Amino acid sequence: xxxxxxxxxxxxxxxxxxxxxxxxxxxxxxxxxxxxxxxxxxxxxxxxxxxxxxxxxxxxxxxxxxxxxxxxxxxxxxxxxxxxxxxxxxxxxxxxxxxxxxxxxxxxxxxxxxxxxxxxxxxxxxxxxxxxxxxxxxxxxxxxxxxxxxxxxxxxxxxxxxxxxxxxxxxxxxxxxxxxxxxxxxxxxxxxxxxxxxxxxxxxxxxxxxxxxxxxxxxxxxxxxxxxxxxxxxxxxxxxxxxxxxxxxxxxxxxxxxxxxxxxxxxxxxxxxxxxxxxxxxxxxxxxxxxxxxxxxxxxxxxxxxxxxxxxxxxxxxxxxxxxxxxxxxxxxxxxxxxxxxxxxxxxxxxxxxxxxxxxxxxxxxxxxxxxxxxxxx
Numbered sequence: 001x002x003x004x005x006x007x008x009x010x011x012x013x014x015x016x017x018x019x020x021x022x023x024x025x026x027x028x029x030x031x032x033x034x035x036x037x038x039x040x041x042x043x044x045x046x047x048x049x050x051x052x053x054x055x056x057x058x059x060x061x062x063x064x065x066x067x068x069x070x071x072x073x074x075x076x077x078x079x080x081x082x083x084x085x086x087x088x089x090x091x092x093x094x095x096x097x098x099x100x101x102x103x104x105x106x107x108x109x110x111x112x113x114x115x116x117x118x119x120x121x122x123x124x125x126x127x128x129x130x131x132x133x134x135x136x137x138x139x140x141x142x143x144x145x146x147x148x149x150x151x152x153x154x155x156x157x158x159x160x161x162x163x164x165x166x167x168x169x170x171x172x173x174x175x176x177x178x179x180x181x182x183x184x185x186x187x188x189x190x191x192x193x194x195x196x197x198x199x200x201x202x203x204x205x206x207x208x209x210x211x212x213x214x215x216x217x218x219x220x221x222x223x224x225x226x227x228x229x230x231x232x233x234x235x236x237x238x239x240x241x242x243x244x245x246x247x248x249x250x251x252x253x254x255x256x257x258x259x260x261x262x263x264x265x266x267x268x269x270x271x272x273x274x275x276x277x278x279x280x281x282x283x284x285x286x287x288x289x290x291x292x293x294x295x296x297x298x299x300x301x302x303x304x305x306x307x308x309x310x311x312x313x314x315x316x317x318x319x320x321x322x323x324x325x326x327x328x329x330x331x332x333x334x335x336x337x338x339x340x341x342x343x344x345x346x347x348x349x350x351x352x353x354x355x356x357x358x359x360x361x362x363x364x365x366x367x368x369x370x371x372x373x374x375x376x377x378x
Contacts, residue, residue, distance in 0.1 A: 031097040103257040109295040115263035118192025123297025127367040128326040132158035136178035148348035171339040230259035270305030279307025299326035
């Protein structure tokens with residue numbers, strides 16, 4: 001399954017521009033779902049796809065085990081209505097999508113989607129633990145963490161080479177040197193890497209090592225960055241902004257989808273409220289709503305929500321019970337010496353205890369906890 005950027009019309013000179021409506025009118029883009037009856041032959045699907053194209057819409061085919069659907073995008077002021085497709089005997093229904101986010105909605109894709117981070121599947125029934133330090137500080141630190149979390153059961157490594165910080169005086173990460181450290185650890189362990197991109201200028205460098213880009217909370221609505229990172233061809237883990245509504249969060253995911261990134265992972269990491277007992281307020285209601293409204297996999301970051309290591313486990317348990325497809329957790333060989341977020345990082349030597357406490361709930365929720373990564377056989 002793949003999503004592609006919406007086409008831009010061209011004028012006679014060949015330059016791209018947006019369609020201009022008459023003064024006083026608005027261009028109204030129409031998004032429709034064409035649902036086929038079970039086991040409709042492929043040639044019928046292709047026939048309808050061709051008709052949709054001739055009517056001036058862009059078809060996107062999604063094939064399920066039994067049912068196939070086509071998402072159609074176009075300007076209803078310029079083209080004929082797709083309601084006429086209901087006359088075909090093999091068409092189950094033609095449904096308009098009302099939400100502001102289209103490709104991210106369950107109306108467009110009823111089943112759960114998943115993302116591949118390296119060779120690791122996340123979502124659609126498969127649970128993943130993403131673990132590692134807040135920031136890359138040294139080769140020894142990241143290698144030790146990777147060994148500890150992989151032997152405990154985590155299969156995906158996280159770690160920030162570039163760190164956006166509230167204060168300009170705080171540790172900003174090792175930058176390019178941090179990327180090189182992640183490369184070495186990835187080469188030796190075979191673990192896929194999730195790491196943050198903080199700006200457009202860093203995309204190319206981070207792409208050298210990242211199996212999944214992370215868009216941090218501060219950049220959740222940095223639409224220019226989302227548009228630039230989407231076509232690179234890697235999954236994107238999109239953290240919810242500290243003041244973003246669920247609709248704004250899903251609309252940010254839409255920017256990624258519509259610009260060519262089909263593998264988007266939503267991440268709830270807590271929002272800012274009046275409460276000060278925790279670093280942020282973990283919005284588990286948002287996890288449930290996101291799972292209901294969108295087909296995209298959802299992971300939870302209990303570390304940034306808690307701000308304190310002893311609260312990470314109970315929040316993680318609640319997140320799994322709420323339906324999260326994975327967790328992204330901060331851990332460090334010696335949190336006291338961490339250059340950033342020391343209070344919320346779990347000692348990596350104790351990470352197996354954390355995993356053992358989470359696994360029964362993962363199994364209870366009917367998700368598949370992946371077996372541990374065998375570091376020694378790599």
